[in-house]
Amino acid sequence: MTERHAVARVRHELRRRLLTVKTAERLTPQMVRVTLTGADLAGFVSAGYDDHVKLCLPLAGQDAPVWPAGPDAPALPDGTVASPMRDFTPRRHDAEGSELVLDFAIHEAGPATEWASAAAPGTTLGVAGPRGSFVVTDDFDWYLLIGDETALPAIGRRLEELRADVPVIVIATVAGAQEEQSFETATALETRWIHRPLASASDPAPLLDAVAALTLPEGEGYIWIAGENDTVKLLRKHLVEERGHNRTWIKAAGYWRKGSAGFHENHNEG
The missing domain is CATH 3.40.50.80 (Nucleotide-binding domain of ferredoxin-NADP reductase (FNR) module)
Incomplete structure (x- = not known):
């Protein structure tokens, strides 16, 4: 029997995924909803409503996200600029339909605002995580x-x-x-x-x-x-x-x- 008011921390395999925009729409003047898809969504898990994934946001002129160097990623060639990373909540995940929905609040200029404002079908985005979930009964x-x-x-x-x-x-x-x-x-x-x-x-x-x-x-x-x-x-x-x-x-x-x-x-x- 589950303990009343139980809170569990669940760990997930940390993977980097390359996804593609399926649709992009304005929910409100300052909120953009982007639906992503791609074969890399296989195995994606988000168990908590306030999970966070790391987005690797391609800069202008980058056709695909450039992941920063790290323990599980090689060093970047000289002169290569890594794409900026930002935390976002998975708004909805449809495993059967292979879709991941993200909502972007559009504020001052920044990499997430710039990317979401220009997102269109076929645009690519890097997604890593979530590393874990905080699950409240x-x-x-x-x-x-x-x-x-x-x-x-x-x-x-x-x-x-x-x-x-x-x-x-x-x-x-x-x-x-x-x-x-x-x-x-x-x-x-x-x-x-x-x-x-x-x-x-x-x-x-x-x-x-x-x-x-x-x-x-x-x-x-x-x-x-x-x-x-x-x-x-x-x-x-x-x-x-x-x-x-x-x-x-x-x-x-x-x-x-x-x-x-x-x-x-x-x-x-x-």
Whole structure:
């Protein structure tokens, strides 16, 4: 019998894959959905809704991703520039259909934004991982999912995978009504969209105020938080120290920090 509220860390074989864009579409003005396919998807596993894969993003002029040198990769020839790497959440994986879906939040100029904005059928992308999964048993009384645009892929996937009729509250900041998404879910979902300019995405106040005003449901709940690093830390501190929520039933991760490229930091200590 599975332990109640069990959390498991599952390790996966780390492989580098070369995939090809099947379709690319704008979900919203600032969110691009890319569906990838290819024979290299055989054996791909993503067991957790907030897994991360490493994307190797071809630069302009590169016909295919150039993996950086490493323990399992040869040194690059002189003058060869490695493609930049970024962490992304697998939004959906269809093993039978050999498809992997990724959602890209389009922000300031950067390799992921540039690649996703130009992605078209036939474009190639390198994908490595996930190295492992953090699997949370779906037996909590309720769930609270908090984040900004960068958290929406994991939030959407979690909503699709949770059991029917379980209460879920989503609190998410986006640039405006045009950036709100519709999620396919069997849960009893309550979504609270908070609008703020994209230029103010690093301001913690909108999410902090919304969470502070929220009355948490009765029973044992699991809280997931992701987005701007300082905002995530403040939200976790509020929920643990001021609201008294069980710290082992919160997972928090900084997906980005202003001025830092390729940033990711977990905040699940003590």
